[in-house]
Amino acid sequence: MKHEIQKKPQLPRVGMRIVKSAVAVFLCFVFYSYFRTNGIIFYSQLAALWCIQPQWENTRSKALQRTVGTLTGAVFGLFVLLIDKYLISSGLGNDLTYELLVALTIIAVIYVTLLLHKKDASYFSCVVFLSIVVNHIGDANPYVFVINRVMDTMIGILIGMIVNTAHLPRRKERDILFISGMDDTLLESNHQLSPYSIVELNRMLADGANFTVSTMRTPASLIDPLRGIQLKLPVIAMDGAVMYDLTKNEYLHAYVISLETAQKLRVFFEEFSVNYFMNLILDNMLVIQYKQLQNEAETDIYNKLHTSPYRNYTTMELLPEAQCIYFMIIQPREQIDRIYEELQKREDFQKLRISRYASDDYPGYAYIKIYNENATRENMIAYLRKETGIEHIVTFGSIEGKYDILVKECDHNKVVKTLKRMYEPFLWEPKL
Numbered sequence: 001m002k003h004e005i006q007k008k009p010q011l012p013r014v015g016m017r018i019v020k021s022a023v024a025v026f027l028c029f030v031f032y033s034y035f036r037t038n039g040i041i042f043y044s045q046l047a048a049l050w051c052i053q054p055q056w057e058n059t060r061s062k063a064l065q066r067t068v069g070t071l072t073g074a075v076f077g078l079f080v081l082l083i084d085k086y087l088i089s090s091g092l093g094n095d096l097t098y099e100l101l102v103a104l105t106i107i108a109v110i111y112v113t114l115l116l117h118k119k120d121a122s123y124f125s126c127v128v129f130l131s132i133v134v135n136h137i138g139d140a141n142p143y144v145f146v147i148n149r150v151m152d153t154m155i156g157i158l159i160g161m162i163v164n165t166a167h168l169p170r171r172k173e174r175d176i177l178f179i180s181g182m183d184d185t186l187l188e189s190n191h192q193l194s195p196y197s198i199v200e201l202n203r204m205l206a207d208g209a210n211f212t213v214s215t216m217r218t219p220a221s222l223i224d225p226l227r228g229i230q231l232k233l234p235v236i237a238m239d240g241a242v243m244y245d246l247t248k249n250e251y252l253h254a255y256v257i258s259l260e261t262a263q264k265l266r267v268f269f270e271e272f273s274v275n276y277f278m279n280l281i282l283d284n285m286l287v288i289q290y291k292q293l294q295n296e297a298e299t300d301i302y303n304k305l306h307t308s309p310y311r312n313y314t315t316m317e318l319l320p321e322a323q324c325i326y327f328m329i330i331q332p333r334e335q336i337d338r339i340y341e342e343l344q345k346r347e348d349f350q351k352l353r354i355s356r357y358a359s360d361d362y363p364g365y366a367y368i369k370i371y372n373e374n375a376t377r378e379n380m381i382a383y384l385r386k387e388t389g390i391e392h393i394v395t396f397g398s399i400e401g402k403y404d405i406l407v408k409e410c411d412h413n414k415v416v417k418t419l420k421r422m423y424e425p426f427l428w429e430p431k432l
Contacts, residue, residue: 080132214235
């Protein structure tokens, strides 16, 4: 079982969104002190806070929601106040009549937001409506409050949008290709990105940052941790054996093991009486062929992974049209050592890349993975450089001396923090 390092609990950082929220509230105070002494600042501050969002697209969306909600609620609120002033309060009803009217009008308020295809504004429409008809019943002039209520919200929206878009002048380094590892680099101990990394990474990707990942994982195991990340570039997966487009679910490039060599490897493993997992690409599907599960590690791996819709396990014979990407075996360490030594002796396997390493998840076990000799991350990065035309590459990883930016354990926000400094430096900072 893999032992995780226990980290000391850390207080969350005071991010820019928190700071901007405070600035927006303060500017509302300033505006009402000098320019609008008769308004209700509370409504402006609420609207301003609602517009402080991590991405500009979200800010516009929230501002539109608040505007539609305010106008819808205000119109219906004015309608109910006028009915109360000229009908109910004139003797045609009582308090129960008014309360029933308010409750029934809520239906109309929500229904109108649905007709306008703004269902996310329903809640705000109801809040505005109720703030008018509950707190200001009996006002001498209902028009004045409704108009002021709309103005207060519009002022808050404007202040919030201005504050949220304000920033020091920066330039964008769109001629740099940033490539990060995944485990022990970009992902936290729960194998997910931190909320900070998700927000900032998506913001920079939407702005044009050239960023992707390079990992030992298969494309299938990238789906969950990268869900919600708007990658535009393909990812380098299977330790450099394939390049995969997550948006199109398509293998763009692969270094494959020839069918003849794959057959020889199968015979070799059968001579040792060990099971193997042969990873194949067939019509853009990942097919994993195996013989028979033999040990607890193999069984556990199979039970965890075979239910995924992105993996297809089979014991059928090798299809000639399938492309063999790599072999994987997991056995007790002593067995792995013997097999590895024999593989090194075989002349017909000299042009393969064979790696051996201990398993963190299954103590006493080790892996052997076998790839095409050209299946390296360096070669795939060179291929991606050629395809994108971007010459300047910056890599992030956890192995000292191998990557441009070293990411130490338990510092999983470093990738995005460093990316932010390098992709959008201040105008006065020197160019990389």
